[in-house]
Amino acid sequence: MSTISRRETLAWVSAAFASPYVAAIPEPAFAQEAGSLWKEVPVQPSTAPGYGTDPNLLKPSTPWPLTLTPEQREALRIAADLMLPADDHSPSGAALNLDAFIDEWVSAPYPDQQRDRWLILSGLAWLDAESNARFHHAWAAASDSERRAVFDDIAFKGKVKPGYGRPGFFFQRLRGLMLGGFYSRPEGMKDIGYIGNTPMQSYPGPSDEALTHLNTALAQMGIKPVA
């Protein structure tokens, strides 16, 4: 049984660049990062079944088994609560079971998901390694302020701490997955204000409020409104 090599991973990246499959971010080239605690976790190629080319679309089911350990799930729940905390509009990422969503995602046998599996597993291992090095305990045992200190080093565009490029890339992908998983759930859709997927007799077009907003914006640009 062979593990997926770095070379194969990069081959996936270039294949993904020309593919319509889910928005996989092309991986930037990282220079060797001295002192980085990032280690690539070996990933076994998945032998799990996919749903095939003719699944029942009316009764969707996921045929592959979930593969993350309870510890990895817990680390994801912690990350999900930090990423998308509860507020007046919606519950937290952990309350919406984003750990289960990501487990389903990285356990899937498809190329993009297998690439994410490598990235997410390596990233979760890095969270532990970084916590241990800085705080002398694992990610799960870290305090809220310690966890934030770790996230602050890798979460912000243009402000990723030098030497933290690869963890920063992991964070970017984790955030993308969590945003998709969160806002596609009913609580997330309600929060973000998606109104639709419901039959209408006729399509009314923009509300008066939306039209007023548009025309005000166009006026500020010196553009003549069209409606």
Place this chain on the structure above:
Amino acid sequence: MDQHKGASAGAGATIKKSKTQAFEPDVVIVGSGAGGGMAAYVLTRAGIKVLILEAGRDYDPVSEAAMFQWNHDAPLCGAGTPDKAFGFYDATVNGGWDVPGEPYTNAPGSVFRWWRPRMLGGRTNHWGRHVPRFGPYDFKAKSRDGLGVDWPFAYEDIAPYYDKTEKLIGVAGANAGLENHPDSSPGILLPPSRPRATELMIKAGANALGIPCVPSRYAILTKPIDDPHAPRQACFYATPCGRGCGIGAAFQSTTSLIPMAMGTGKARIITNAMVSRVVMGPSGKAEGVEYYDKDGATHLVKARVVILAASACETARLLLNSKDGGLANSSGQVGRNLMDTTGTNVTGHIPALENRPRYNEDGMEQGHLYIPWWLYQEQAAGKLDFPRGYHYEIGGRFSQPGPGLGMGGMEDGYGAKLKEDARRYYGAQLSFTVRGEMIPNKDSYCEIDPEVKDKNGIPVLRFHWKWSDHEIRQIAHGMETAKQIIERLGGHVVGGPLPPPEQAIAVGGWIIHEVGAARMGAVAADSVTNQFGKTWDVDNLVIADGGVFPSNAHKNPTLTIMAVAWRSMDNLAERMRRGEV
């Protein structure tokens, strides 16, 4: 070329499969999509008995299309995978960029992708349904700029068929009265849908730059069509059309042409019938076709006339596999002149759209407005560095979130601010999908791979592909102009500086508008068929799919495939009535 082996059964095998008393077809039609469906519709109405052979399985959108299913209920939130490349709920069955057991190959240095479903109705079950007409210039493009070839007929010859086809399939839209974008006759079009706020914004920005933006034409009903065999309801403005439309509002062969043909009692269908070759009789006429059933057994179907509507490339493959050197290939043009549509996308983030008021923006799914090509005069005057035009399909809306939220690259950080940002940036992007005309070139074609065969032993296609400077410069113009509109609206292009056009242009086949591999023409020397799709070499062999396109205007091809097929079938029916074939 190898001749694949298999014992031919008599026509009895087909009779048994159709579960009827003896049915001896006058015509056998290979394919059940836009071209095959239209052929069956027209011929059965002329009293001609047709047998449709479909490579894929039976498919019924009424009972199978996933309408209203939520992304969060699907595996991976509905994300595309190699099993379902356009997402879990996409209608495509047993196909996509790869069909299990049915490979194709690319010649070294070429990249061509070939989308195939394996289902009754073919790609009409999930297509975009954007149906602009080709205009007078488009049929005589060579006469205008000297490139490619002209069609063997003029716009005036096909205009009545555009009207009839639009009336039959149902097209919502409006006449814009623009140069080379022909109006439909009065009473043909159904009312368009009201534009979304984002589309009104693009229209305002485009108009400010002198660029038109008008109601798009979609094969989607905004009023019901009453038919005893294929009743179709009006759109209810929800759930994506690509999943298939169980109420028949979005046109697909399986809820209109096929049941209408079946309703005459003159049609039969055999599914899971992968046609491998046209079988020739001793007199130089086609005798019928050979197909493989799903168990790999071969059958022979005989008929007076053979119609190929298997899709441009599959039809070329059939011809090339039917005879050494290719059947109906005395011109050497079978497989040649393969064209797709050029494509790229530019997305803009528009600060003025941040935190905008929410309302239902599902609508007809596709853009209710679009930007048709507008620089014909500049091209004629030699002011542009590329000869043929493009259009923009425009977008931007509050869509149902899926595996990616779509914050236009504005996502940053984490925590409470990230949630605020998600609300702020949701629906604040505008997209410009460029779709342009490709001119046929000698480096873009398909041929039989000398070695690779599919699961039935049928030799497969090998593709060769190259864009020319005409397409590259056109894409550069399309990206730059989209950027200008975005910036006029106070926005910026998502993803940083525009990429070089050589990188931005989609690979061959990617837009799934492949046409031209068996083109029609005025003379036999440089074309495969006459102006009615009849192959020059075989009198009773007719092509009714996009293979016959001599050129491929930027206007999405399916409406023209159907209108041309209707015209060809009228001619065939008349020839059959006269006993000429």
